[in-house]
Amino acid sequence: MDLIAEIRRRHLVSGESITSIARSLKLSRPTVRKHLRTTSSPSYQRRHQPAPKLTEAFQQMLTAWLTAEQTLPKSQRRTAQRLFEGLQVEGYLGSYDCVRRFVKRWKAHNTRPSVTQAFVPLRFAPGEVCQFDWSQEQVDIDGTSQKVKVAHFRLAYSRQMFVVAYPRETQEMLFDAHNRAFAFFGGVPQRMIYDNLKSVVQTILTGKARQFNPRFMALANHYLFEPVACTPASGWEKGQVENQLGNIREWLFTPRPRFASLADLNDWLALRCRELAQRQHPTEDRPIAEVFAQEHNTLRAIAAPFEGYLEEMLRVSGTCLVRVDYNRYSVPAEFAGKAVSVRLTADRLRIVHDRQIIAEHPRQFGRNQLVCNPWHYLPVLEKKPGALRHGAPFIEWDLPAPIRHVKEHLLKQPKGDRAFVELLQLAREAGLEPLQVACELSLETGLVTGAIVMNELRRLLAPPQPSAIHLPESLRLRSEPLADCARYDVLRGGTHGLH
Structure with missing residues (x-):
């Protein structure tokens, strides 16, 4: 107009x-x-397209499908596109728009209007409540698109948020997320509100009563917070963090973030949480960061982080390996065939025997991966030095270039594999650096044998000689003996005399 x-x-x-x-x-x-020539507002009439291909038989088929699926959960109902594809299987030759318009009209006449629920506005005291939830996001890690599980925390009073990403949504990840969140907040709130996660709630009882997971209760007892589980299908009981899930997806994961590693992604997420705290608080005329600074003083101080790990008993195989989550990890050879305890954290795997950590590896989340420490197999090489040539731990061993060149020279010589194993045995305690220097010295001479490298390595590892010996006065000789070579002549003469 x-x-x-x-x-x-x-x-x-x-x-x-x-x-x-x-x-x-x-x-x-x-x-x-x-x-x-116009003096009034223009009016338009919607033109309804005919549906010549959507015959009565196809309309009845669609009606039957829609009626049957109306009782199913929304996630299990077919969309108009899927219904169109189903009609095509039955011989429908018309367009998708005809089907879409029919579905829209049918739902308008057969769907009950949604009832808007009423809620009571909530108010929380500083340091009283923190809400938690998980979400699934899509990221690019080292050039590969993958799904990650994101743990969301939100302090209800200040609206301060914290998010951290993990490969999975497991209990050890939950423990690590709490350690990171409480370290980020600088303290622990009085209560934590959760969904009825399996890693949190073991059994849902009548009303608000819950039987919590024993391992999760160890976390709650360590940090001394009260866990609260929501009523099933009542997300409004932790509405702040539910709203945060959509905001974080829009602000931080759209477009898809790209990072070299998951650690880099989490560093960036923590930085963005601090930057987003500069936004205006929804109920107070100041930034979220200022309100959080006030709430920080009411949080309970952290004495020590929770040692959050899952533990299971496994038996070491004959190849000195334990199998965890479809991957294999090496164990020192002396524990082959023995039962060990495997402790899983968010990023590490520790193998324990008699309450002593005997091996530790970075945790892998793929499948059929072999994680070996070559030093674990050194006792086996003492008896089977030929395994040095084709053993998987030694083929993939990333040795310094001088050591690798010496190894290539020795393996071409008779019993060279045993000679290289002896070098490794000597360098086991001192490390690869002295062995690398010894190999460099041997390569400079142009003569590379096991004896020469061993001699250089022993010289490097030998303790330094003292420049001078300082003796106490009581041990000093008052008259030092003099060298008298004539004594040897006397002995020689005496010997001839006996003959």
């Missing part, structure tokens, strides 16, 4: 020509003439 008023004013009041108005407004001259 504003455009019509402008055309009429420019032509009838200012006397501007129809051609000039059409050129400046990028309209056709017939359109300008039509608007000059």
